Amino acid sequence: MNEQAYAYIIVGGGLAGASAVEGIREQDQKGAILFIGAEKHLPYDRPPLTKKLWFGKKKVEEIFLHDSNFYVQNNVTVESGVMVASLDPKQKSVLTNSGKQYRYQKLLLPTGGIPRTLSIPGGDLEGICYFRTLDDYLKMRTESTDGKSAVVIGGGFIGSEIAAALAINKVNVTMLFPEQYLVSRVFPEALGRALMAQFLSHGIQVLTSEKPSAFSKEGGRFTTHTASGKKIASDMVIVGIGISPSLELAKSAGLQTGNGIVVNEYLQTSDADIFAAGDNAFFPYQVLGKQTRVEHWDNALNQGKRAGLNMAGAHMPYDYMPYFFSDLFEFGYEAVGDVDAQLETVADWRKENDTGVIYYLKDGKVRGAMMCNVWEKVEAARELIRKGKPVPKESLRGMIK
Secondary structure, eight states: OOEEEEEEEEEOOSHHHHHHHHHHHHHOSSSOEEEEESSSSOOBOSGGGTTTTTTTSSOGGGSBSSOHHHHHHTTEEEEESOOEEEEETTTTEEEETTSOEEEEEEEEEOOOEEEOOOOSTTTTOTTOEEOOSHHHHHHHHHHOOTTOEEEEEOOSHHHHHHHHHHHHTTOEEEEEOSSSSTTTTTSOHHHHHHHHHHHHHTTOEEEOSOOEEEEEEETTEEEEEETTSOEEEESEEEEOOOEEEOOHHHHHTTOOEESEEEOOTTOBOSSTTEEEOSTTEEEEETTTTEEEOOOSHHHHHHHHHHHHHHHTTOOOOOOOOOEEEEEETTEEEEEEEOOOTTSEEEEEEEETTTEEEEEEEETTEEEEEEEESOOSOHHHHHHHHHHOOBOOGGGGTTTOO
16 A cells, blocks of 8 residues: 655644644645545634634634645645544554545544434434534524524533623523533633523523423424423434544554543653644643543644654653633633633622622632633633642632732
């Protein structure tokens, strides 16, 4: 078989992979790079798919990370719409589904995540959207005209953002999810319920403690059957119930996996010449002192770049603290660290459940912070988390203004 050899191969066409190109080129200007992506599009930003694109604040052409000239100028061969069928670490080669084989010196697996699906009758009906990609957005945007109806399954980040975006575009939205209030993994109950009231005020019907049991379709319209016996007719069904890390390739190659592809502080897998970054990397979050996986834009951006630098020999530990953000109607936030609602929370509100800071504590130490309608304070929150010392709760009042 005729093989082509590259210094670097990147398997995964998202933000982490594109950022790795920049990292490699900071360290090595010459080594040839092969960039393989399953989507037909060049790498793009995902956050606008549930945010700015819906609000007219961005155009589709503005979400692409680089134009084709960037890849040409940086000696990057781009293979779009291509899947890698197998990875052989011993031979240091990958085989694509089109039968092409490539050899590498260093490989990156920023393969991201796969949308979780519903294993219920009708869960695979044509037209049900498991929202994840630009093509999903383009299809839903076309269908989301004034007066149409949608059922949104999921009350976490993606479900909430999609429901808000659809409602702003005058789609009649019904949300359903098994939890008792919105974004319950992250929001304290009082905030989750206050936001749910805001969703109701925007005309969204919210069904809590509810699950779909089946979907059916007739005459181009869907019916969502719920576990409690309800039937909801709609023009669209959009499912946003999270992702699972894409591990198939790593597992088949014998790499160590857990809740993601296990990497060390340099983002190397159990094979020193193979790296992982982004949504699928199970990495040591140094400040928090635990191995974890982060499914957010800022982590993919910075982790991908650091992986690229290290592939090219930089040997720099990934000690960055990524933040994330969202906008839900009038409520926006930025958060950093461990924002887990199961931790102890202390809210310092200027305006209750609207403007202020929520601190997430464990053993008296600040592990995470969410700045609600409070902006440009992420670095201040990082500093507080880095200190890693117990803080009296009363001293948190006004700590981050």
